[in-house]
Every structure is written in C-alpha cells, then in structure tokens.
Ligand SMILES: CC(=O)N[C@H]1[C@@H](OP(=O)(O)OP(=O)(O)OC[C@H]2O[C@@H](n3ccc(=O)[nH]c3=O)[C@H](O)[C@@H]2O)O[C@H](CO)[C@@H](O)[C@@H]1O
C-alpha cells in the first residue's frame with residue numbers, strides 16, 4: 001500500500017493533459033462482450049478500476065492487450081458467464097457485465113456489488129428492468145443468478161435516473177427482440193459515449209443524453225475502433241487544484257462541452273476561467289464562498305463534491321454544499337477538519353466556514369473523490385500532509401502524482 005507525502009503551499013504552473021474517462025471506459029469495455037469481432041478502444045485510462053474490469057473479462061475468457069492507453073480486446077469465446085465476488089468487491093462498476101452477458105448468452109451470475117464508503121448503492125432498478133425484459137432473476141448467497149429464453153424490448157421507467165442502470169439496460173436492449181424505451185434515463189455524457197460506441201458497432205440507440213432513450217434490437221454487433229471521451233471529473237479536479245493553490249494552469253483535452261455546472265461554480269468561487277474548445281485556462285483571482293447542490297447531469301456532479309468541499313474551506317465566507325445523490329459522501333470532512341478546516345455536517349449538508357489557512361497533517365483517504373479532496377487540501381496547506389490509503393485514488397486518477405510533479409507540486413508516492 002502507498003501513501004502520498006505532499007509539501008504544500010506551492011503555486012503550480014504549466015499545463016496538464018486530461019486522460020480518458022473512467023466512467024465512460026468501464027461500460028464500453030463491458031459492452032465488448034456483445035461484439036462478434038474484436039474491438040480496439042483508445043484513450044483508455046490506465047487505472048486500477050480498468051485493470052479490475054479487464055481481469056473480470058479475462059476470467060470469463062476474453063483476451064486482451066492493453067498498452068499505451070489502447071485496448072485490443074476479443075470477447076468472442078467466453079467460457080464462463082460468472083463475475084466472482086473477489087473482483088466485484090473491488091469495484092461496483094462490475095455490475096456492468098450483467099446487461100451484456102444476459103443479452104448475448106442468456107445467462108449471467110454476477111456477485112451483488114454491495115455498498116461502499118459513499119452509500120448503500122442498491123441495484124434494484126437494474127434488476128427490475130431486466131425482469132421486465134424477460135429475465136428470471138434469483139438472488140442467492142450474494143450472487144445475482146440471471147437467465148432468459150430471449151430478451152424482449154420493453155418500456156422501462158426508472159424511479160431515479162441511474163447511470164450504470166441506464167447503461168446496463170441499453171446494453172441488454174441492443175440484442176433484444178423489438179424496441180426498448182427507457183424513461184427517466186440518466187443523461188450523463190458517459191451514457192452518450194457508450195451509445196456512440198454501440199452505434200459504431202451496429203446498434204440502434206437513439207436519444208442518449210436525453211431522459212428518453214430508444215433502443216431497437218439488432219441480430220448481432222460487430223467490433224469497432226473507438227476513442228473514449230476525456231474525463232470531466234479529472235478535469236474538474238485540476239480546476240479545483242488550480243484555484244485552491246492560487247495557481248494558473250492550462251488544462252488540455254477537457255470535455256468542456258459537458259462541464260458547464262463545474263465551470264460555472266468555480267467561476268462563482270472566484271476563479272478566472274477561459275475556455276477554448278477543449279482547453280481550459282484557469283487562474284485564481286479571489287476566494288469566494290458558493291452554495292452547491294449535487295444533482296444528476298446536467299446538475300453539479302456528486303463526483304466533484306469532495307473536491308469543491310476541500311477548495312471552499314479557504315473561501316472568505318460560508319459555503320453550503322448539499323449532497324442529494326449518496327447518503328454518506330462526506331467522509332472527507334472529518335479529515336479536512338483535522339487540517340484546520342471548519343466544516344459542520346448537518347444532515348446531507350456541509351456548512352463550510354472558510355479559514356485563512358490549512359495545516360498539513362496525516363490524513364486517511366476513504367473513497368476515490370475523498371482522496372482527491374485530501375490531495376487538494378494537502379497541496380494548499382502549510383507544511384507536510386500525508387495522504388494514507390491512496391489505493392482509492394488509484395482507482396480513478398491516472399498518474400496524478402506525476403501530473404502534479406510536472407506542474408511543480410512537491411508530491412511523492414512512498415510505501416505506507
Ligand atoms: C461507474 C460509474 O459510472 N459510476 C458513477 C455512477 O454510479 P452508479 O451508476 O452506481 O450511480 P447511480 O446513478 O446508479 O446512482 C444514483 C442514485 O440512484 C440510486 N439507485 C441506483 C440504482 C438502483 O438500482 N437503485 C437506486 O436507488 C443510488 O443509490 C443513488 O442514490 O453514477 C454516480 C452518480 O452520478 C457517480 O457518482 C459514479 O461515479
């Protein structure tokens with residue numbers, strides 16, 4: 001296990017390139033199960049979660065080669081349709097193999113992903129929708145056992161717009177008989193990226209990015225060559241890093257077209273931001289408080305909440321952040337308070353009273369974005385911060401330490 005040792009209070013400068021999106025790459029890799037010929041997927045970030053997804057598919061019989069962010073993957077001959085607990089427990093997104101397996105092989109055994117540090121995270125909506133499409137599902141000994149004679153197109157209404165639920169049902173519907181309509185679908189750009197990949201493989205998916213998605217089943221899908229979209233959450237994290245450390249940075253290859261809520265809120269927090277196509281120039285101007293409420297896209301993403309919380313600890317005034325997606329996503333707060341922040345939790349709100357300075361301390365990462373928030377705090381704080389358990393961070397940030405070092409940050413990865 002590694003930790004980060006950060007010498008803070010250093011202004012950063014230069015430019016950083018954003019990697020491919022974890023949350024777009026994961027469903028696209030799962031979707032290669034549906035294809036009757038090999039796929040080449042480019043701009044795949046080299047992350048722990050991607051490696052877990054590849055091991056999961058390899059255990060089922062897929063063959064792949066992953067180097068220089070390019071994945072060549074052949075899932076033509078699966079010998080198993082089981083996703084074992086040992087891998088699923090490492091990454092909830094493993095549930096994304098359920099839709100493709102049932103669509104292509106009419107059977108799947110997938111360990112229930114269970115909750116995680118940020119909340120209970122049920123998958124009832126995935127399961128209910130697959131049942132409506134003709135899947136029999138039993139849950140036994142922690143596994144989802146799914147089987148079907150055939151999958152039929154259906155009308156699916158989601159109670160809440162679930163991202164991976166929408167992706168699972170799109171994938172299942174691509175090879176179903178007839179038309180599936182998903183109402184109250186998740187509108188996240190990563191859902192659109194998956195739909196674009198599937199359409200390139202010959203699927204008929206329309207409406208992705210809106211709340212109603214229609215999928216007309218086809219007989220087969222062929223493999224294709226596809227480039228994953230850049231990671232809007234990584235880009236947003238670097239924006240928070242720039243503002244919190246009073247730096248000027250250029251963030252290249254950012255999906256600015258889908259970052260409006262993040263860009264608006266950081267401007268409101270006092271950053272100067274200039275956008276030109278996929279490039280963001282950001283520089284610190286003042287430290288203003290802002291109020292934020294997380295929402296499904298196009299609202300402010302819950303995956304940026306912890307990073308903004310860390311940044312706003314230094315604002316001149318009080319900010320209120322309301323978390324509406326996950327019930328337990330404030331675990332970074334106690335650690336930030338150990339660094340001198342003044343944050344009070346009241347129900348699902350964090351009331352952040354800005355302080356003049358943060359002070360370095362040993363802190364513990366509890367989940368992926370909480371880890372990023374502690375790195376932001378450590379970069380802005382006086383003296384030394386040690387961020388323990390950065391394996392959470394390695395799930396979702398490609399070479400964060402190296403990218404920060406190139407910007408002039410004093411950050412080291414050392415064994416814990
Ligand atoms: C791999 C991936 O893409 N992960 C993202 C995905 O997670 P994930 O797809 O797991 O999150 P969901 O969109 O499903 O969750 C949204 C809300 O719906 C609830 N819910 C979801 C499914 C279900 O069957 N029943 C149910 O009640 C959840 O508890 C949560 O309150 O979207 C989240 C919300 O933007 C992000 O934070 C995650 O980074």
Ligand SMILES: C=C(OP(=O)(O)O)C(=O)O
Nearest residue numbers: 023092093303368369396
């Ligand atoms: C919560 C996240 O990921 P996951 O859904 O894979 O846990 C995230 O990316 O912030």
